Amino acid sequence: MNAPLLTVRDLKVAYRTSAGEAFAVDGVSFNLAPGEFLGIVGESGCGKSTMAKAVLGLLPTNARIAAGSVQLRGQELVGLSTRAWRRLRWKEIALVPQSAMNGFDPVYTVEAQLDEAMAAHSSAGPAARRERMGEMFDLVGIDRRRLSDYPHQFSGGMRQRAMIAMAMVLDPQLVVADEPTTGLDVIVQDQIIQRIRRIQREQHKTMLLITHDMALVAENCDRIVVMYAGQVMEAGREAVFRTPFHPYTLGLCNAFPDLDDRDRELIAIPGVPPNLVSPPPGCRFAPRCPFATDVCRRKAPPLVSVGPDHQAACHHVTRVADMRERARLPATWREPAIA
Numbered sequence: 001m002n003a004p005l006l007t008v009r010d011l012k013v014a015y016r017t018s019a020g021e022a023f024a025v026d027g028v029s030f031n032l033a034p035g036e037f038l039g040i041v042g043e044s045g046c047g048k049s050t051m052a053k054a055v056l057g058l059l060p061t062n063a064r065i066a067a068g069s070v071q072l073r074g075q076e077l078v079g080l081s082t083r084a085w086r087r088l089r090w091k092e093i094a095l096v097p098q099s100a101m102n103g104f105d106p107v108y109t110v111e112a113q114l115d116e117a118m119a120a121h122s123s124a125g126p127a128a129r130r131e132r133m134g135e136m137f138d139l140v141g142i143d144r145r146r147l148s149d150y151p152h153q154f155s156g157g158m159r160q161r162a163m164i165a166m167a168m169v170l171d172p173q174l175v176v177a178d179e180p181t182t183g184l185d186v187i188v189q190d191q192i193i194q195r196i197r198r199i200q201r202e203q204h205k206t207m208l209l210i211t212h213d214m215a216l217v218a219e220n221c222d223r224i225v226v227m228y229a230g231q232v233m234e235a236g237r238e239a240v241f242r243t244p245f246h247p248y249t250l251g252l253c254n255a256f257p258d259l260d261d262r263d264r265e266l267i268a269i270p271g272v273p274p275n276l277v278s279p280p281p282g283c284r285f286a287p288r289c290p291f292a293t294d295v296c297r298r299k300a301p302p303l304v305s306v307g308p309d310h311q312a313a314c315h316h317v318t319r320v321a322d323m324r325e326r327a328r329l330p331a332t333w334r335e336p337a338i339a
């Protein structure tokens with residue numbers, strides 16, 4: 001196995017809020033090997049974006065890394081100075097932001113903005129930079145003559161593809177895509193994800209995709225981390241969605257359309273993720289879990305191995321056959337968890 005490109009160890013990130021400190025990431029660990037496509041999935045508010053921001057050194061000022069480590073090829077990123085981050089960002093780690101808030105400035109041409117990033121971070125001259133920008137537009141499937149357009153002259157999908165070109169222009173080792181298709185229509189969403197997947201394979205890029213969409217991760221990623229309330233509930237490869245062990249993953253799989261069974265009824269997980277200033281004791285999913293028992297409400301379950309390269313944090317992994325069976329039934333999720 002290759003040495004990991006990215007190693008996250010027991011990471012804890014807290015936000016200062018008026019109600020107290022909220023641990024949006026609370027003891028998360030995972031590795032990302034070179035050339036891998038890792039998906040971090042979970043509902044809104046589970047800490048996925050905070051995780052991505054910690055990896056990119058883009059946490060807001062009311063956030064602090066309370067513990068843990070983030071290493072890129074062995075280099076510690078926690079505690080890096082702003083200057084050191086400036087050297088790393090774009091060149092080593094780049095971001096494809098949410099399409100709804102993508103990062104183009106409306107008053108400059110797309111070319112001017114790509115060129116600014118390149119000029120600041122590489123020694124290439126203007127002609128080489130222009131050629132590289134053209135190559136990147138070819139890569140994302142936009143006619144290179146449109147480099148001189150302003151962002152508003154592009155459709156939403158084109159702007160997002162141009163953002164992908166921007167993320168790739170300095171050939172970074174790691175690309176983080178944070179909900180890259182939010183706000184785009186379904187067909188364009190699919191095109192963007194296919195494009196990202198193709199680039200990842202062809203350019204042998206290492207990618208971290210942040211999304212709430214289990215189907216997207218199942219169809220595209222090599223490895224999956226399922227996050228809930230700031231913690232990892234389940235992690236692994238295909239087995240995470242083929243043979244899930246954690247009730248939260250079972251719930252997420254129910255909530256998204258299945259490629260193999262398009263007629264399956266979608267079932268939502270009732271309730272909402274907990275307030276992270278005072279999360280519930282024991283397993284954080286217990287208040288919404290139809291299979292929770294006393295031990296779940298008392299003791300946090302450790303992340304244990306449940307198969308080759310597959311871990312889950314549930315006290316009831318030995319009851320999984322029964323849980324999978326019952327999780328298919330809408331009634332299971334309608335019944336309130338036993339208090």
Ligand SMILES: Nc1ncnc2c1ncn2[C@@H]1O[C@H](COP(=O)(O)OP(=O)(O)OP(=O)(O)O)[C@@H](O)[C@H]1O
Binds near residue numbers: 022042048050060
């Ligand atoms: N700047 C902030 N200040 C205070 N709390 C924050 C801040 N940003 C996020 N949070 C809180 O941290 C928790 C995790 O949020 P985060 O955005 O990381 O989750 P997410 O899973 O990415 O959700 P989404 O998909 O909605 O962005 C939430 O409870 C959120 O309210």
